């Protein structure tokens with residue numbers, strides 16, 4: 452069995468309490484999962500997310516777990532997804548996010564994000580919203596720069612604008628999560644020193660362009676993720692995803708890159724630790 456990492460999941464969306472999450476974690480460990488990055492989407496979610504996972508891990512230490520002492524490494528990011536509400540009240544949300552960042556235990560906070568641009572939901576026909584979305588993104592890149600943290604970027608139907616903004620922060624590095632573009636965009640992000648993370652949609656029938664991009668991405672820039680509970684891979688498409696399903700992404704990458712799963716897993720481990728400095 453290979454030791455797998457899920458570089459992007461939303462654990463608090465998977466289970467409502469520590470009891471439910473605890474038993475799920477046991478299952479993920481049995482499936483070979485070794486580390487998870489739990490990703491934030493709101494300015495006020497970091498503290499409750501850390502709290503939920505800590506309670507869960509304590510419970511497991513107290514002997515209620517079936518996998519004994521084995522524990523996955525779970526680290527956290529803090530960021531604001533570009534919802535219309537967050538964009539409209541951006542200054543207040545950025546201030547709150549910064550307060551949460553300052554309060555969080557340094558060893559648990561690994562990144563800023565997810566943050567970015569979503570032209571699917573925030574249409575360019577609303578110029579004020581688009582301008583606000585850009586400012587919300589820039590403010591989080593600025594936080595990343597000031598606190599020397601890597602960034603998890605959400606970018607949908609906005610490759611050119613995303614590139615333009617991250618170019619303005621040359622000292623900031625990060626990952627384009629759930630990559631959804633083509634080869635040209637892949638190379639542009641990669642040339643800036645950014646990592647590219649592929650999610651469960653690489654297993655979808657109509658996603659040949661994503662598989663082509665995965666075929667071309669440099670091994671030194673590759674990350675894999677579930678984005679749980681979203682985007683469950685085939686054969687679980689339509690269900691809620693969980694971090695153990697990341698194995699389908701590793702198997703997909705192995706086939707596309709003609710390399711053993713073990714080689715993919717070793718490289719993703721190195722990349723994950725190089726970018727997020729976790730283990």
Ligand SMILES: [Zn+2]
Pocket residue numbers: 459461490565678
């Ligand atoms: Zn996400």
